[in-house]
Amino acid sequence: MREVAILGVGMTRFGELWEMSLRNMFAEAALAAIDDAGVDHIDSMYVGSMSSGLFVHQEHIAAMLADYLGVAGIPSTRVESACASGGLAVRHALFEVASGASDIVLAGGVEKMTDGADATDALASAADQEYEAFHGITFPGLYAFIANAHMEKYGTTREQLADVAVKNHDHGSMNPRAQFPFKLTRETVMNSTMVAEPLRLLDCSPVTDGAAAVIVASMDVAQKMDRPIVKVIASGAATGAIAMHSRKDPTTIPAVGLAAERAFKQADLTPEKIDVAEVHDCFTIAELVVTEEMGFVELGKSGEAVSAGETRLGGRIPINTSGGLKSKGHPVGASGTAQIIEVVEQLRGDIGERQVEGARIGLTQNMGGSGASCVVHILEGVS
Amino acid sequence: MITPKYTREIPQRYRLEAGRCTGCGYIAFPPRLVCPECDSRDFEKISLTPSGTILTYTVVHVAAEEFSTETPLPIAIIETDDGARLTAQVVDCAPEEVKIGKRVKLMFRCVQREGHSGIHQYGYKAVLED
Numbered sequence: 001m002r003e004v005a006i007l008g009v010g011m012t013r014f015g016e017l018w019e020m021s022l023r024n025m026f027a028e029a030a031l032a033a034i035d036d037a038g039v040d041h042i043d044s045m046y047v048g049s050m051s052s053g054l055f056v057h058q059e060h061i062a063a064m065l066a067d068y069l070g071v072a073g074i075p076s077t078r079v080e081s082a083c084a085s086g087g088l089a090v091r092h093a094l095f096e097v098a099s100g101a102s103d104i105v106l107a108g109g110v111e112k113m114t115d116g117a118d119a120t121d122a123l124a125s126a127a128d129q130e131y132e133a134f135h136g137i138t139f140p141g142l143y144a145f146i147a148n149a150h151m152e153k154y155g156t157t158r159e160q161l162a163d164v165a166v167k168n169h170d171h172g173s174m175n176p177r178a179q180f181p182f183k184l185t186r187e188t189v190m191n192s193t194m195v196a197e198p199l200r201l202l203d204c205s206p207v208t209d210g211a212a213a214v215i216v217a218s219m220d221v222a223q224k225m226d227r228p229i230v231k232v233i234a235s236g237a238a239t240g241a242i243a244m245h246s247r248k249d250p251t252t253i254p255a256v257g258l259a260a261e262r263a264f265k266q267a268d269l270t271p272e273k274i275d276v277a278e279v280h281d282c283f284t285i286a287e288l289v290v291t292e293e294m295g296f297v298e299l300g301k302s303g304e305a306v307s308a309g310e311t312r313l314g315g316r317i318p319i320n321t322s323g324g325l326k327s328k329g330h331p332v333g334a335s336g337t338a339q340i341i342e343v344v345e346q347l348r349g350d351i352g353e354r355q356v357e358g359a360r361i362g363l364t365q366n367m368g369g370s371g372a373s374c375v376v377h378i379l380e381g382v383s
Numbered sequence: 384m385i386t387p388k389y390t391r392e393i394p395q396r397y398r399l400e401a402g403r404c405t406g407c408g409y410i411a412f413p414p415r416l417v418c419p420e421c422d423s424r425d426f427e428k429i430s431l432t433p434s435g436t437i438l439t440y441t442v443v444h445v446a447a448e449e450f451s452t453e454t455p456l457p458i459a460i461i462e463t464d465d466g467a468r469l470t471a472q473v474v475d476c477a478p479e480e481v482k483i484g485k486r487v488k489l490m491f492r493c494v495q496r497e498g499h500s501g502i503h504q505y506g507y508k509a510v511l512e513d
Contacts, residue, residue, distance in 0.1 A: 121447045130392065131413065132470050134506070135494060136443060136450040137458050144441035145460055152439070152483050197442040197455075197478075241419070245460040245468040250439045 001098040005222035006230045006379065008037025008215035009341040014329030015179040017209040022056055022112040023068040029211035029334075030069050030106055037215035038225050043102035044075040046093045048085030048109035049333035050368075054122035056112050065110070080333075082126035083282060085109055086212065087336025087366030087375040091235045093216040103221050108213030109338075111331035119207045123332070126369035128243040140204050142244050142370040143283040144196040149250040150285060151198070153300070158198055160303030162189035164284035165202050165326055167312045172323020174354040179208050179329030203284040208329035212337035214344070228348045233361075234378040236263030242372045253286075253371035256293035260365065263376040264295075271295040274317060274378070275359040276346045278339035280367045281324040287311075290365055291319065294376070313354060321346065321354045336366030340377060347381030389504070396506035397491065399433060401467055402426030410467040433489040434512070435463035442478040449495055457481040461509055463489070473509045486512040 010032025012025050020028070026047070034042065045066060053059045066076035079089040086109025093107035113119055124133040127142060137145075150156045166186055172178040184202060192202040222229050238258035241247050247254060264270060271294060279294075281287035288302035296317050297305040305311055311319040322328045322342040325335055343362035345351040360381050367374040394400040395413050402414035406423030412431060417424055440459035443450070450456060457473040459481060471489065473481050487509035494506040 118448055120445065124447055133447070134504070135458060135470050135472055136446055136453065136456055137441075137470055138443055138445065138447060140445070141441045141443045141458060144443075145439045148441060148483065149439035194444045196444060199441075243470065245438075245470045246419075250460060 002100055003219040004094050004097045004232050005217055005219055006214050006232060006340065006344050007039065007217040007222050007225060007227055008033045008035070009344050010036055011177065011212035011338055011341055012210050013177045014208050014210040014331060016114045018114065020209065022052060022058065022061070022110055023065060025112065025209060025211040026065045026108060026110040026213070027068050029110070029213040030108055033106065033108070033213040033215050037217065038227060039104050039215060039217070042071060042074065042104050042106045042215070044096060045071070045106040046077050046079055046089040048079045048087070048089035048336060050080065050082050050085050050111060051122050051125060052112070054125060055117045056115050081373045082368030083280070083330070083332040084336055084366045084368035084373045084375050085333040087339065087364065087377065088237065088373070090214060090216065090337055090340055090377065091237060091375055094232055094235055097216050097218050103218050105216045106213055107216055107337065108211060109334035109336060110211040111333040112209050113207045113331060114209050131243050138196060139370070140199050140283060141196040143285050144199045145244055145250055146289060147198055147285040150289065153251050154303070156288065156303040158190060159186060160307050161198070161203055161284040161288070162186045163307045164281065164287045165189045167306060168281060168320050168324040168326040171313060171321050171354060172327025174352070175323045175328055178323045178327050179206055180327050181323070199283055199285070205282045205325035205330035208331040210329060210331035210334045210338070212334045212341055214337060214340055229382050230344045230347045231380045231382050232377060233380045234263040234267035235375070236260060236266060237375040238262065238373070240372050242369070244370045251289065253289055253293055253367065253374070255371055255374040256290050256365065256367060259374040259376040260294040263378050267378045269361070269378065273361055274363045275361050276321060276343060276356040277317065277319050277363040277365065278322060278324070278342050279319055279365040281320055281326050282330060284326070287319065287324065290367070294365060313356065318356050321356060336364070336375065339364040339366055340379070343379050347379055349381070396504070399431040399489065399507060401429055401431050403429045410465060412467045412469055431467050432464040435461045435487060435489070437473070437481065437483055437485045437487060438462050438468070439483055440473065440481050442481065459487070459509060461487055471507055471509045473511065475510045480511060488512055
């Protein structure tokens, strides 16, 4: 397989973008990525979207977006893996370039969530519709299952959950593209509206519109361009049981551990070598569990680690410098691609005040639903 | 009402029908064609024991539209006494009574009136044991 680089990145701001349609958001992000890479064409494209059908009643968006991007004629493929769609789209673009089938491929994600659909209902379709959602469980509810089990088993506290949101909003306050670029206090989080006990509104990532795109290119192409090169050194993916009740231990998300293990093996690295990571904090408890699954913190100790500042900017392993899904926003199909953009910009060293000094190796972790799918990428700045 | 779907789901919703792997004893609820533990394709039909223990739970305060009049709504992951796992509402109690480790019985109840699954969907709900 050939070596592959991320040559260009682009995204819309995240938020309630009432003035923008799904097709315009994606085209804006894709054009920004193409311009950033400085390429004059793309050979094919991949589009991640969880549910354009339920959110805006439009399927067949791979073709539609190629058309609106002005590149009709090229192959275009939609990738769906719930909230992991954007990360998985990039993985498939990597394979297409690594195999030698194409040299320059655009991969991105998009979600238009504020056009009137019942977002709670649409998101619940990423769970087991007949054996979970049927009984009234929501997405916050599924992660609340994990939270209550984690609190019972390890003594994780309500304050520690809140500290994840506080940290990510501190980071997000430095991100001009974030939906909620403001700081929060622990008390504000703990007094916000109850959604699914013990998770409150400010434990949850928001409903967001947005799009993100990257240009994946062979190293041969990348080296000919006058751009900083960020190499993709691993892509690990895994699946797990769709219904949370089918997993052996409700405090774990096994697909995350598996995907990370595969990525670390491919890159021949251990978690200690990662300088910066973007992880899937769709809920505060999710960030805690995935940092344990990937080996950034000891099992059961993630709550202590966040409250001790180990995972904030300046800490041992800065996590979610973008603000994460929590503060930056979570347009579900776009989030996985946007994580890669944050890490690419960190490794280029030009991200501004939230820069992790000397960052050379970064990781992204993007998962679908309650964790039935996960994709992990490891990137290395080489120029 | 989507009649074929309603009819198809009756064995699980009404009678808790599951498949027990003849190779390793894993209980698949709903039934599966392949055992996720041992890859066997040979199952015998059983009905789950309608009692078990709460492994974890939540109380949903913001629900999807079809449950919006039923909040706060306690829901739990339950391990039945034969070792199967399922998700069910916990009813006939105050939400604060629901705790990890509590014993429950599974009862035949109406789960949804209208929604994507149709009209008057019956199924199982959990009730705390005394």
